[in-house]
Amino acid sequence: MLGNTFGRMFRITTVGESYGIGEGSGLSVIVDGVPPGLKLSDDLIQEELDKRRPGVGKLNSPRKETDKCHIFAGMGQDGVTTGAPVGIIIYNVDTQKIHVDQYRQYKDLCRPGHATYGFYKKYGEAQDWCGAGRASGRETVGRVAGGAIAKQILALEGIELIAFTVQCMDIIAKEMTFEEALENYRKNEINCPDMETAEKMEKRVLEIKDEGETAGGVIELRIKGVPAGLGEPVFDKLSALLGHALLSIGAVKGIEFGAGFKVANMKGSENNDEFADKNGRIGFKTNNSGGLLGGISTGDEIVMRLAIKPTPTVSVRQDSVNMQTMQIEELNPITRRDPTLLGRIYAVAEAMAAITIVDALMMARGYDNVCRTENRWREI
Amino acid sequence: MLGNTFGRMFRITTVGESYGIGEGSGLSVIVDGVPPGLKLSDDLIQEELDKRRPGVGKLNSPRKETDKCHIFAGMGQDGVTTGAPVGIIIYNVDTQKIHVDQYRQYKDLCRPGHATYGFYKKYGEAQDWCGAGRASGRETVGRVAGGAIAKQILALEGIELIAFTVQCMDIIAKEMTFEEALENYRKNEINCPDMETAEKMEKRVLEIKDEGETAGGVIELRIKGVPAGLGEPVFDKLSALLGHALLSIGAVKGIEFGAGFKVANMKGSENNDEFADKNGRIGFKTNNSGGLLGGISTGDEIVMRLAIKPTPTVSVRQDSVNMQTMQIEELNPITRRDPTLLGRIYAVAEAMAAITIVDALMMARGYDNVCRTENRWREI
């Protein structure tokens, strides 16, 4: 219950699950705070959704989720937004009765590493035992659809953002600049722009997959072009809001900014980023702060890393609990799964970060002064 | 932008307009905070939606809005809610191209009594000039769908609520108890339970309709069974929240509680409701407070009256402004309209009041202790 809305001035509300009832079931997102006059189309949203689409490569689960989106509200007759909230719906297609029956069979068994047990304690027997309900990774399609609009706005503001894999198991990519990472962004299935390392990562994931296992990793998220002075002091620091946004992704077990946990072994003068003249503009010699000081943006790149846990669904016997009997019971291996989330989850991280930055911009400038399009007659 | 979400613990978010783009356009509502284990169905929602449906009687506009609703998310496999947000969509059907073209023709002319001028100043040229967009009365279908769920919850809590017409132009109904009003609730098109007066009201509306005019009136809203002690002191008094909820309906130009504006000519001891023994329970001799003191419920009936303005669309020549030229220009009479809103708007008032009361109950008790259904394994 609740918790399905995110953002203050730019705000998404999501709903829906994979195994909804009836023909027209689906997932939907309402995006409030979209400025009037913005060009939007189903295709533009679809492009982002396709980033997190499973079933297309060797590293992904064999499910087919076509995730075709449709903007059903908020567009004017002339192909631009009106200032009304935008509604997007993605209908379910892969919801055969056979799957529901499979889930029903095991509904009293709580899988290790999944949210099921907590959900039963929270919602009781009525909780959605089919396909993980709102705890399913598929819940994130609404976020990605909303993030697609946020990215449109950021582009008009000159702000770019990308997320990519920097670690998979014990294999670590080399450090890259924003431009280097951008060059090879989404060039391979694991989305690691260090092409050589990517190959090793993919090989490692396939080995692990063959063991019936899954692999963890680290995603890096970079945001370029954020003006200095963004965020609120005290409780709504930009770092706190980004943390809230990104830790709301189920598989994220940690987040760090700039030097992150390395600051633990740094002295003050090592960690402080000294000011420097950057071609006539004020900048910094280093970026240990990750572009955020006192939670407020410094104007430098915002850099974050996210710890991504291995998919909890594995083909290995595990001790589960049976809610009916409250006894420990062995759970049989499950075969349909993603061997790693790294090649898909970056799209969700990008979406949440994009929404957070647009929201912060609107808090500062008002929604009418972010991405102000050519639009006569406005006075406010 | 924004403002499309209402409620704190029980919360609706609405989206959509009558003349959306494409085949699948429609209006939708996401209801967050629905307890797990609640029985819901399309039919149950539909029943409420039908209350505000136009096009069925002599007092209504000839538009055909079938308003068929569909729950597309939030239901479990067993026909009860899961605790996830509930998503409802109502597809548009009466959106022929011919109407869009008519609206386009007059899009630069701001109609007196409508929100158009303010919308142009707020959103500029990109605002939705077609069918009034989010300022259309049709926006309220999402509210009514959400209110249908709230009413289900109230019923389980033993709380009843009805709204009905007590004044239409200069014709005023006699005072009625809750039970008297309930007996003849929705027995006539103008929804006035004083059957004789209703007849006079309907006759008056038809005369006014024939003049090309529209009629105002007053709606009374009664809520029975609210426990004493509900609402928060200071800014979120139950009266303030009900005021917020009901004044968010476009045509409502005033609200009063209990004796309302009559208190202006009352002395303290006349207005104070003395305590009384009511069959062994604490009650009150009178109910001038309308069931709310210091904004907190007293346990007596909550009584409110709403001033409903006449539909602004009239078949009379009026001075408008042309946004292109910024010149005053005559607006031709418009023929398709509701001669009065009284026979439909009560459904919206009921919905908003129901949502507000459920929200206040959940604030006090937590969502898990409102309408707690049989639902094993819950601990929270």
Add this chain to the structure above:
Amino acid sequence: MLGNTFGRMFRITTVGESYGIGEGSGLSVIVDGVPPGLKLSDDLIQEELDKRRPGVGKLNSPRKETDKCHIFAGMGQDGVTTGAPVGIIIYNVDTQKIHVDQYRQYKDLCRPGHATYGFYKKYGEAQDWCGAGRASGRETVGRVAGGAIAKQILALEGIELIAFTVQCMDIIAKEMTFEEALENYRKNEINCPDMETAEKMEKRVLEIKDEGETAGGVIELRIKGVPAGLGEPVFDKLSALLGHALLSIGAVKGIEFGAGFKVANMKGSENNDEFADKNGRIGFKTNNSGGLLGGISTGDEIVMRLAIKPTPTVSVRQDSVNMQTMQIEELNPITRRDPTLLGRIYAVAEAMAAITIVDALMMARGYDNVCRTENRWREI
């Protein structure tokens, strides 16, 4: 609990009661969202607080509340705000032990017309039975202090607002323009700018006071200079927010906008405000809408009227309930009271309206674009 915060971008949080414990007890307000660079001083806040100060005239209670305020946070070294929240505290002085003992004596008796009964049902025996706690009229000093800052901001934006008495019992003031009302604003104790009628009203109040009774009335609130296009459609209409703000004042039992309840007996074309050329600017022939259409500002004056109930404390025997015995019990007359709230409550109404308008402006423009003062180095 909760409900002590109001506003989204410009936000006040209040705390405190008249009979707090210990030497340093008092009432306080934290005002968040104050732009940097605004000139503020204790004196400026005090000026507003003095408007609602009791104990100075024949129409007021003999209590002495000096209400001296002190800004204790949020000011920079140079006498202007810094952008940090502003903290204001008003220490209690008139809290002699004798009063506490008097209140203790009657703490189980719920006075008719007061919030006590609901508070006991909500908070139980632990509720603040001394001086009405947070349900006391004195709670409003924090609002007025916060409103004083809002008014400073409105003044810089060219927006003026005043509230004044238009009815007291059966005596009704003549209609006045904003300028006429402003000319005699606060020229008499009852704050009715129709000077002749004011005299009659005051005479009537004194008669009623002699009977041991109190008098109700109506306050009118006018806001001039609000730009067209302010407010959000749907749930956060400017009318809904103003309604929320003003109905959160304990004694307000009704609110109406423009023609208000008179719309009930108006035809569409009578109620619609036709557009008109006003010295080369777009305006309206009439202002039945009260400056708000579809809840969005039209650019015309915002006009509201509030029904103010008579002070519930009267010197007349009334039936009360004793919480210990749950029996009906006679309550003795109480002598210390305001014979009417009209001469003080307008200050609270002005404060709440001012806060609401500033908040709406900041939602539209962002806090950085409202009352943007000379302030170098800002980029956001």
Add this chain to the structure above:
Amino acid sequence: MLGNTFGRMFRITTVGESYGIGEGSGLSVIVDGVPPGLKLSDDLIQEELDKRRPGVGKLNSPRKETDKCHIFAGMGQDGVTTGAPVGIIIYNVDTQKIHVDQYRQYKDLCRPGHATYGFYKKYGEAQDWCGAGRASGRETVGRVAGGAIAKQILALEGIELIAFTVQCMDIIAKEMTFEEALENYRKNEINCPDMETAEKMEKRVLEIKDEGETAGGVIELRIKGVPAGLGEPVFDKLSALLGHALLSIGAVKGIEFGAGFKVANMKGSENNDEFADKNGRIGFKTNNSGGLLGGISTGDEIVMRLAIKPTPTVSVRQDSVNMQTMQIEELNPITRRDPTLLGRIYAVAEAMAAITIVDALMMARGYDNVCRTENRWREI
């Protein structure tokens, strides 16, 4: 601006800075959502405040902040809370004119590692250049005072929480159970319950201090007794809210839950916590999840680690920027500082976590069903 309020049902709003103007300047917190009937006293709050008090040991800065708190509102005559918001004020004492003059001298120089530059870009020249204003560590006294109340409530709910140092520079404490950590909690200045390692850490900090430098580290936070099922799915996962709360502390540059960043190199079955029978109750074999799955509590201990950066104030020459000239300029060493934040910041982390857990409990159960005290007459 804004961002000074945290929490939904249990909510703190803070205000104030170290170098406020005038005699009565100070820091304050308003705590809304405190249940009626809770015993509170200045002493109880003071105990928590003393945890973060500087100036008492060799590892702390020589500033004297006595931080004497005073509850000025929200208490009833009988020594328990009334359900009204609680107001606490902490007056400034160490605000001699000499310090203000020192700060004024360097006000245009932005110190590396501090929030100053971002604040100037956000608030402009009017920002509080004295003692870091709201970006000062001293801002956290309001949080700790509010947290003291939250801890009282948690104690009544059987929930315990502690934070302690597990790493300082390259020195890492051994792993400890909750009970082991509790036994030596706050037994040394660096607050590391591994007593031997603590000695080494303190020695290391003193060496670093002698170099004019400061030291980073890692804090671990453990919460015991949280029931399974707490938190909301999707955006308001308990992990996301805890992340928001803890990343709002200025010096925190990273947070991880359970296995945290170690999950990057874990296979699914290694990371999954299998269910186990724990003396007849359902539990887990391991706690890699840190007590949170899908963001919902599992009933196991909640375990978090926070990366704490070294104090940015160092006695080493650094390149700064002068806002007046926008030129790079050398900043002279500063002598007054904390050589590490580890011995103080844990109190702030505990406070924020305690507030978050109480807030989540109240969301689930309503404020009236958390720590429900003996309190007659309540119905809601």
